[in-house]
Amino acid sequence: MTNPLSNISLGVVDSFGISLLGFAIVFMVLIVLLVVIRILRSAVESFEASKAAPAAAAAVPAPAAALTAAKDPNMVPAKGSLGDIKLHDVDDKTAALLMAIVADEMQAPLNELRFLSIREKK
Amino acid sequence: MDIGNIISKLAQESGFANLFLHWETPVMIIIACVLLYLAIVKKFEPLLLVGIAFGMLLSNLPFNGMMNMELFQGDPKTIDYMRILHEGGLLDILYLGVKLGIYPCLIFMGVGAMTDFGPMLSRPSSMILGAAAQLGVYCAFMLALGLGFNTNEAASIGIIGGADGPTAIFLTAKLAPHLLGPIAIAAYSYMALIPLIQPPIMRALTTEKERKTIMNQDLPVSKSTKIIFPIAVTIFIVLVLPSVAPLIGCLMLGNLFKECMVTDRLSDTAQNALMNIVTIFLALTVGATSVGHLQGPDGTNIGFLSLGTVKIIVLGLFAFSFSTVGGLIFGKIMYRLTGGKVNPLIGSAGVSAVPMAARVSQVEGQRANPSNFLLMHAMGPNVAGVIGSAVAAGFLLAVFG
Known part of the structure; x- marks a missing residue:
């Protein structure tokens, strides 16, 4: 079947109408594609996040707790053993420094030591 | 044996005797040499222009029989392909790849394998700029x-306003094959001249304050999104515009080769070996269609050297300029809508011409503000422009094909 618009001359009004339609279609297709991309991204991200959450929970227990659990699965970690150290008049930096020095002096890895509180003696 | 007759016959059949049969022939040889000079010395798109200019040279040297454009004349639906295979020269046979729309699609596969759609996926709103920059087409x-x-x-x-060579060749081969030479040359020449065409328009349409805008870093895109994207685009666009399936299908297949991480060898082949081979065939045969003197059915000259070619060259410049204007206008709209978070200069990159147009945005942005880095932001509209020009071509093919 011959295309009636093929190889013919067009008037100003018709050519303007076809141009407008063509430009609108390009916009429409790319805007729908924009929406598709947004949906695709959010779907992929939420899927990956839901997949990563349980894996992260299973994979990152506190080292000290993991070690204790490995030794005795029935043992409940003592309060403060998961990094809840009480600091009395000591800033974080000094506390970290002190813990590192203690671990070095005791020749024991830091994650095998449990610090309950650090207090500055005045 | 009459030696004199033999020499006379040889002289009559030589190219020299027929060099001046039509005035267009020596002029075309000169034009081919000028294009070779521009490609080799001035480095204007040399990978394409050397082939195009040499193809033009070969097809205009008289009586070598390599390219016989008369075999392709008439209604494209009634072309006798068997006759071409029997009687055609080397360039006639290679030209079938253009005529049947094979080369542009294979080039698109290579383009897809080389393109990172990450910047566009990271900022999907850049699709709007890719659409706006098709204004020049219409x-x-x-x-x-x-x-x-x-x-x-x-x-x-x-x-031509889509600033995408393979798309221009694909559409012209289907709709108006007799204009293939001038349209391809106009498209590729203006793409090489983008650093000269766009900056004055960019400076005229934007303010100093707009050009200085620094854009925030885009969000990272996951690998899964990059893998699913070409599949989703193919399904969606081919369902909307089936006529553009060869172009979009090959573009997205190439991109899938790149992103899926299990076809590295195919991705490498599409980006390098296949791309280079097809570029040679495409450039050579497109150039060879530019025959200076070609008699049309009504006896008039429909060859390269006609008033039509001059009009096409002028219209091509007009198309490029208006596509740049379209992208910039929508860039300014996005600047206003986002409260000054989008630099409107990235709009001009929507004209496709990857990555030249994005580089121009970067250069102009840095000229206004040396701490401005727009390249990756401009790559979004730039690759969206490739899809936009393919969609525009699909629409025109569906309406007039």
Whole structure:
């Protein structure tokens, strides 16, 4: 079947109408594609996040707790053993420094030591 | 044996005797040499222009029989392909790849394998700029109709504004194959001249404050999104515009090769070996269609050296300029809508011409503000422009094909 618009001359009004339609279609297709991309991204991200959450929970227990659990699965970690150290008049930096020095002096890895509180003696 | 007769016959059949049979022949040889000079010395798109200019040279040297354009004349649906295979020269046979729309699609596969759609996926709003920068396609289409071209010719001329060589060749080979030479040369020449064409328009349409805008870093895109994207785009666009399936299908297949991480060898082949081989065939045969003197059915010259070619060259510049204007206008709209978070200079990169147009945005942005880095932001509209020009071509093919 011959295309009636093929190889013919067009008037100003018709050519303007076809141009407008063509430009609108390009916009429409790319805007729908924009929406598709947004949906695709959010779907992929939420899927990956839901997949990563349980894996992260299973994979990152506190080292000290993991070690204790490995030794005795029935043992409940003592309060403060998961990094809840009480600091009395000591800033974080000094506390970290002190813990590192203690671990070095005791020749024991830091994650095998449990610090309950650090207090500055005045 | 009459030696004199033999020498006389040889002289009559030599190219020299027929060099001046039509004045267009020596002129075309000179034009081919000028294009070779521009490609080799001035480095204007040399990977393409050397092949195009040499193809032009070969097809205009008289009586070598490599390219016989008369075999391809007439209604494209009634071309006798068996006759071409029997009687055609080397370039006639290679030209079938253009005529049947094979080379542009294979080039698109290579383009897809080399393209990172990450910047566009990271900022999907850049799709709008890729669409806006197709304005020149339709402006040039209307103007071409006003200048006396028919619908198919006007559509082929308009697509120069998409600034995408393979798309322009694909559409022209289908709609107006007799204009393939001038349209391909106009498209590739203007793409090489983008650093000269765009900056004055960019500076005229934007303020100093707008050009200085620094854009925030885009969000990272996951690998899964990059893998699913080409599949989703293929399904969606091919369902909307089936006529553009060869172009979009090959573009997205190439991109899938790159992103899926299990076809590294195929991705490498599409980016390098296949791309280079097809570029040689495409450039050579497109150049060879530019025959200076070609008699049309009504006896007039429909070859390269006609008033039509001059009109196409002028309309091509018009199309490029208006596409740049379209992208910039929508860039300014996005600047206003986002409260000054989008630099409107990235709009001009929507004209496709990857990555040249994005580089121009970067250079102009840095000229206004040395701490401005727009390249990755401009790559979003730039690759969206590739999809936009393919969609525009699909529309024109569906309406006039």
